[in-house]
Amino acid sequence: MVRTSARKRWAVPVAVAALSLAGLTACSDGDSGSSVPGAAGGGGKQDDLVAAAPVAANLPAGSTMEKIKKRGQLIVGGSLDAPLLSQQNPGTKKVEGLDADFGRLLAKYIIGKPEVKIVNSASETREALLSNGTVDVVFQTYSITPERAKQVAFAGPYYSSGLVIATKKDKTGITSPADLKGKTVIAGANTPAIPAIKKVAPDAKIVTFGTDPECVQALKQGRGDAYVQDEALLLATAKQDPTVKIQGKPFTSDPYGIGLKHGDTQMKQFVNDWLKQIQASGLWARTWKNSIGTVVEGDAPQPPAIGSAPGSE
Amino acid sequence: MNVITDHLSEFGHGLLLTVELTLLSLAGALVAGTAVAAMRVSPVRVLRAAGMAYVEVLQNIPLLVWLVIAVFGLPEIGVIAGLFTTSVVVIVLYQGAYTAEAIRSGINAVPSGQGEAARALGLTFTQSLRLVVLPQALRTVVQPLGNIAIMTLMNTALAAAVGVVELTAAANRVNLAEAQPIWIFVTAGLGYMALSGLLGLATGTLERKWAILR
Numbered sequence: 149m150v151r152t153s154a155r156k157r158w159a160v161p162v163a164v165a166a167l168s169l170a171g172l173t174a175c176s177d178g179d180s181g182s183s184v185p186g187a188a189g190g191g192g193k194q195d196d197l198v199a200a201a202p203v204a205a206n207l208p209a210g211s212t213m214e215k216i217k218k219r220g221q222l223i224v225g226g227s228l229d230a231p232l233l234s235q236q237n238p239g240t241k242k243v244e245g246l247d248a249d250f251g252r253l254l255a256k257y258i259i260g261k262p263e264v265k266i267v268n269s270a271s272e273t274r275e276a277l278l279s280n281g282t283v284d285v286v287f288q289t290y291s292i293t294p295e296r297a298k299q300v301a302f303a304g305p306y307y308s309s310g311l312v313i314a315t316k317k318d319k320t321g322i323t324s325p326a327d328l329k330g331k332t333v334i335a336g337a338n339t340p341a342i343p344a345i346k347k348v349a350p351d352a353k354i355v356t357f358g359t360d361p362e363c364v365q366a367l368k369q370g371r372g373d374a375y376v377q378d379e380a381l382l383l384a385t386a387k388q389d390p391t392v393k394i395q396g397k398p399f400t401s402d403p404y405g406i407g408l409k410h411g412d413t414q415m416k417q418f419v420n421d422w423l424k425q426i427q428a429s430g431l432w433a434r435t436w437k438n439s440i441g442t443v444v445e446g447d448a449p450q451p452p453a454i455g456s457a458p459g460s461e
Numbered sequence: 462m463n464v465i466t467d468h469l470s471e472f473g474h475g476l477l478l479t480v481e482l483t484l485l486s487l488a489g490a491l492v493a494g495t496a497v498a499a500m501r502v503s504p505v506r507v508l509r510a511a512g513m514a515y516v517e518v519l520q521n522i523p524l525l526v527w528l529v530i531a532v533f534g535l536p537e538i539g540v541i542a543g544l545f546t547t548s549v550v551v552i553v554l555y556q557g558a559y560t561a562e563a564i565r566s567g568i569n570a571v572p573s574g575q576g577e578a579a580r581a582l583g584l585t586f587t588q589s590l591r592l593v594v595l596p597q598a599l600r601t602v603v604q605p606l607g608n609i610a611i612m613t614l615m616n617t618a619l620a621a622a623v624g625v626v627e628l629t630a631a632a633n634r635v636n637l638a639e640a641q642p643i644w645i646f647v648t649a650g651l652g653y654m655a656l657s658g659l660l661g662l663a664t665g666t667l668e669r670k671w672a673i674l675r
Contacts, residue, residue: 272633272642296640337621337630338637355544355624356634362533366624369536371544 194242197249197435201256202425204418212415213258216284222255225269225283225407229359232380232439233289234266246439247287250306253435254285254406257422271338275299278409285419286407289378291340297459301412302405303419305460307436308452310398311344312379314386316367317393322374325399328352334363334372341376344400360385364392378402383443403457420454427451464644468635475631476652482549482617482627483656487610489553494560499590501565512561519558525619527551532623548620556613563605567598600671607664611657618653628652 207213216222226247228236234247243266252262267283274290277283278300289309292302315322322328325348333349335341337356345352355372357363364385367375375382379398386392406423408415426432433448441448455461465472500512519527531551532544542550571594579589599606621630632649636642 272636272646275640276642293640295638299640338633340637342634343638354626356626356630357624358622365533369533369541371536371541371624 194244194249194252194438197431197438198252198256198262200429200431200434201253201262202422202429202431203260204257204422207258208414208418211418212284212409212412213418217259220259220261221263221265222251222258222285223265223267223283224251224255225274225277225286226251226266226288228266228268230289230381231360231384232443234287244439246307246435247289249435249438250406251285251287253426253431254419254422274407278407281409284408288407290405290407292403292405292457292459294459298410300410301408301416302457302460303408303416304405304423304454305403305452305457306406306423306432307404308449309402309404310379311341311376311400311402312382312398313395314367314375314377314382314392315373315395316370317391319373319393323395325349328374328376331373332371334366334375336360336363336377339377340400340402341378345376348399364389367392380440380443387443403452403460405457405460423454464635464639464641465648468639471631471635472628472648472652475626475628475649476656478545478626478631479614479617479628479652480656482545482552482620482625483610483614485549486552486556486613486617489549490556490560490609490613491606493553493557494564495595497557497561498564498568499595501561502568502590504586516558516561519555520562524552524555524616525622527555528619528623544620544624548617548623548625552613552616552620556609556616559609559612560606563602563609564595564598566605567600567602568594570601571597597673600673603664603668603671607660607668610660610664614653614657614660 204213207217226243227234228243230245230247233245234243234251235245236243248264248266251264251266255264256262267277269277269283269286269288271288274286274288275296278286286300290296290302292305296302313322313325313328322331328345328349330351331349332353332355333345334355334357335345337358342354342356345354355366357366360377360381363375363377366372368389368391374395375392377385382392382394386394406419408419423432426435432451436448497512497515500508501516503509503512528548528551531547535541535547575593575597576589579593584592617627618629620627621633624630626634628649632645636645639645
């Protein structure tokens with residue numbers, strides 16, 4: 149090996165590091181042209197939402213809410229990588245999306261300030277995090293099911309989503325869930341799409357991948373005939389990628405609930421009251437517009453009736 | 462415990478796929494490892510270099526990265542195979558590197574007199590390796606190869622990340638429906654423990670049977 153002087157050996161890596169840092173800052177400076185859907189104009193609109201949000205008049209003494217207020221921070225179990233729902237903007241470090249916005253609004257309702265700490269939870273750990281008190285609430289596309297309701301309490305539903313089928317653009321013959329019979333179908337691991345596909349097409353072969361981008365990639369590479377995923381996510385994908393096409397309308401209805409500690413009826417009532425308030429004041433619709441409304445055309449849908457999903461009564 | 466008994470078929474299928482992945486990978490890794498170890502001790506310089514490059518490249522990149530490269534990268538250049546096949550090939554090549562190093566250490570443990578004697582008898586390099594050196598080398602490294610076998614079993618869980626529904630992925634799917642992570646993943650863990658226990662027993666038996674008395 150050719151000997152280089154100590155100074156030279158250090159000079160190159162240091163220069164590289166300096167350059168890449170300069171590049172990074174340059175990126176975050178000019179971040180307005182973000183490619184993340186739902187991030188458009190993010191910060192400002194979020195602040196508007198928070199400014200218009202209500203604050204609870206009084207908190208019952210000794211309640212969970214009072215403890216949260218004393219702590220000064222609402223600890224939310226959520227994702228940092230779900231586009232349109234709860235995704236961290238790499239430039240601003242702010243978490244953007246429907247779930248993230250609702251988390252901030254609830255924090256303001258309890259504490260008076262939108263102080264939220266997101267603990268990255270996964271579908272395997274949510275029940276445990278709630279029951280051992282690591283997180284106060286879970287906002288994470290948490291579908292309300294009677295099985296889950298045995299371990300956690302669900303406020304809401306606060307949003308109702310549905311699964312749709314996407315295929316490659318030139319694919320024909322798959323227009324409804326019944327057409328999935330005997331086909332290879334791609335789904336995200338740990339998503340409600342897996343049981344839903346089994347229900348409509350029991351003999352379909354299900355292939356799962358960890359993340360949404362991996363699923364889209366697999367669909368484009370022909371590892372499956374179709375990809376079943378939440379409508380909002382697929383709309384965002386289809387908008388960015390013209391080779392992916394959505395076939396038909398949503399074929400399920402997936403009520404998302406706010407996960408709370410099992411048995412905390414006081415807090416469940418409190419959160420449901422808050423949901424009713426923001427639905428009545430139109431804040432719910434504005435929050436929807438700020439995230440999912442950036443890819444779905446038209447007005448905000450009717451929010452689902454509180455307590456309507458089995459498991460949320 | 463209903464959580465487990467209601468989903469026995471899912472767990473069973475997952476376990477079966479894990480066993481298939483492990484056995485195919487082990488067989489492949491043993492072949493690949495022996496070939497690469499032979500290259501690394503051969504008198505031909507190019508072969509030695511190629512063997513070393515293989516081991517360094519395969520060992521120094523994590524298996525998950527290899528799997529993602531093979532599953533999502535290769536189709537971009539027109540190479541596409543099934544998820545199971547791709548996973549087996551990747552695990553074989555990856556574990557082959559570790560196996561090669563274990564076998565090479567076994568070859569180094571064979572006294573040099575054995576090789577010299579083989580040459581004195583007029584055996585070619587291939588003959589002396591096949592008939593004299595490798596049989597003794599493999600017997601010395603039964604235990605390290607057993608460890609690599611257990612590591613291979615554990616590493617098959619990474620195939621879950623690229624869509625192979627082996628035991629870990631099956632447990633994940635059951636948990637999605639039942640939301641009982643502790644019972645479900647403990648069950649999967651017990652499955653892995655049972656399999657690695659079997660591998661350990663087999664290794665011990667083989668080691669005692671094939672021990673070289675020097």
